[in-house]
Amino acid sequence: MNSYYIGVFCLTVLALFLLFGLDRALSGAYKARRSKKEKAASMKLRKRSIVAKIIQRQRTLTAAARMPQAVYYTMTALGAATGFALGKLFFCDTFVAVITSALGAVSPLFVLALMITAAKSARADKLRSTMMILSNSYIVTEDFLKSVQDNADALEYPQPFCDLLTYTTYIDNSVEKGLRRMGNQVDNSYFSQWVDALVMAQRDRSLKYVAKSVVDEMNDAHEVQQESDTAMFAIWREYFTLLILIFSVPMIFRVLMNPAYVILVTSPIGKLLILLLLAAVVFSVVKAMKVNKPLLM
The missing domain is CATH 1.10.287 (Helix Hairpins)
Structure with a gap:
């Protein structure tokens, strides 16, 4: 129940x-x-x-630049100290100085990114010149290995092509396999297309002009890149001039309008405006660096 x-x-x-x-x-x-x-x-x-992400980015950039960790940490410490000193000088506030110190600590990442981009751009330019020499020679000889041997001293980017000669001479005499192997050694989209054209030309000699057309496209991209670099140089110059003017305003206030400067660096609204200014500067720099990437890479 x-x-x-x-x-x-x-x-x-x-x-x-x-x-x-x-x-x-x-x-x-x-x-x-x-x-x-x-x-x-x-x-x-x-x-x-x-x-x-910041740690991974740091490791990737230092590895790409072949920079010792001790050197990077020294740059980070100097950047943090410089940022703190500038924050104290311009804004006379410890909290804002800590923020500028943190920005200074990550500034070596931007420096490394610019260095690596410049190095990659220079390497791509040397690769373009080498591809041009070999393409013109290959049209005449119809033998890519002979073209490499005849122009070995004139190549600005010789390493993958010397490896190709070594591979086909001592390991495997298949030119197609050697070209495929060479294509995996260089991280460049134009180079990959060029190698594909060379592989096809090994089977059909009439396709030897396709490799030259890829180099012509690369030359067109190089000309566009030069025009873009010229335009971006003017934009960067105006941008940094504007930054200098912006950050000189607190010092002008400090000298000519000290009461307004005190309100700016001590009031919550003033500190918020300063933080928004720093955030806008960092955001604009990051976006500009992402946009201004070499076209040949």
């Missing part, structure tokens, strides 16, 4: 739950709580991922 009453009681409670929608309410509360936990975990993961 007791089990009968317990069963009736359980069914009654279940009916009340379903009748008043308590099951949906509990389910909604559980989902909301779970969503908050997932959101909090996502925020933690996002914060960690930002730090992880």
